[in-house]
Amino acid sequence: MLDEIGMTNFKAFSRQVVPLAPFTLLTGLNSSGKSTVLQSLGLLRQSYEAGLLDESDDSCGFLLNGEFVELGTGQDVRHNTYVRHRSNDVDDRIISLQVVAGGRSFEWSAEYGQEDDLLRLVPDSQQSTSPLPPELRPLFGRGFQYLKADRITPAVSYPRSHEAAVRRGFLGARGEHTVNFLRANQDSVVEAQGLRLPDAPSGNLLTLTDAWMQRLCPGVNLQVHGIDGTDSVRLSYGFGSTFTADNRYRPTNVGFGLTYALPIVVACLAAQPDSLILLENPEAHLHPQGQTWLAYLAVAAVGAGAQVIMETHSDHVLNGLRIAVKNNLVPAGRTAVHYFRRHELATEMVSPEMNSDGMLSDWPSGFFDEWENSLEQLLD
Template structure:
């Protein structure tokens, strides 16, 4: 499990170390640094997959534009102000990213180039290096999933990529390979008991996907089939079962939120020990009850051995996590809640802790307090 991420001179942060837990919740106002945390991890993964994180390779560096993130050039990602490092050998403009696992810190430092979209890696003055052939943690393992906020929308068909869905087990940064992943793995067993809905006899991926999707929309069921003679897959929804079963409906004729949430559900159900799942705004287009259930699903993935880092604007997601702690589904020590807000030209991170009874140690100004603020105005 990743225990911390360190960010220097990158996007919202001049310098920041952010502790991570099995379930880490990132929340706060818009443009305050939440996405920067996820993008930092995605940037390392993207650069690693391109074979560019080996400091012994002169061609190595941070690949700013690729499958996971498209960040532009150096001037787009370097923080507006930059900090002075302890060593005079380090350029103040350099961008540094690090992750910590089991107390061991892995750090990469890249040279700033205003118009460069590949920021060249530099030897670290403290001798911290990492070989591209060495996988120290789940960030570079097979169980990695990163789902952006702009995910797949209802469509007539979806891409059919054996390499992505089967060989790599990857859903795509926008979830574009989710439907084909479900088609290819629908009969696989969901082995973790925590992920299986108790009153569903079948533990196949398709059956459990139906069961969790029914928490979002009662009675719904899915089918994912390949379209003969094409490189596409067809997704359809039905409602009810047996003689009361409805016709099959294409995604464009059912609620937008179902298709938008599907990649989140599949990512959690396919989690394995040492998986790393990065989720942006899983609550989008969902009813409040569905938002709470997605928090329960993410907690179940953590119980199955995965690490989840989730960005959210939903108090229903936060409360789902708090209820899960109170109910004993996840220990309070396995959670981290970070509240981001702007402070001058950089971001400030506040970290209220969750108690075993689901209470929070602190409630910073601006932290999910709009309901109370509105109620005060209504009653005033």
């Protein structure tokens, strides 16, 4: 499990350390730094996959544009104000990312280049990732999933990539390989008891995907199959008590919510020990009940051994986590809640502690207080 992520001179942060738990919830106003936390991990992952974190020459560095993040150039990722890195002997234009995992610290530092989209590592700043240290397997291993806010939308067909969905077990940063992953693994048994629902007739992946999707839309069921002679797969929805509902619908005739949430559901159900799941705004296009159930699903994935870092604007997601803590589905000590707010060029992080009854130690101004503020005006 990752214990913390540190960022220096990176986007919203001059210098910030973010403690991580098995379930970490990131929230705050827009442009306050929540996405920066996830993007820092995505940047490390895509730089690692490109072989750019463990080289001994000047070709290694942070790959700013790739499969997980598209950050532009150095001027887009450098923080507005510089801070010194380690000591006054080091150029203050250094951009640094640090990961603490299993009691070990790993840090990569790169030189700022205004127009560069590959920020070259500072000499001697490389951390050995070959062979892969076991502490970094959640970040650099097979169980990594990063589902961004702009996920797949309803379509007639989806890509059929054996390399992504089968060999790598990757859903795609937009969830574009989810349907093919589900097609290839639909009969795989989900071992974690917490991910199984009592009304699911079996414990295979497709059946449990149906069961959890029914928490978002009662009665829905899915079918996935390959389209012969093409590199595409097809998804369809049915409504009714049986899997063989006569009338089936294309995603384009069902709406955004179900298809948008499907990668989230599959990522959590496919979670294994040492998986790392990064989720941006999983609540998008879902009604409040569905948002709460997504929190319950993420908690179940944590129970299966995964680490979940979730960015959200939803008080229903937050309350779902609080209820799960109160109902002993996840210990309070295995959760972290961070609220980000911006003061001019600086970003501040406030971290209320979760108590065993689901109550929070602090409720800072701007932290999911809009309902209370609106109610106060209505009653005035």
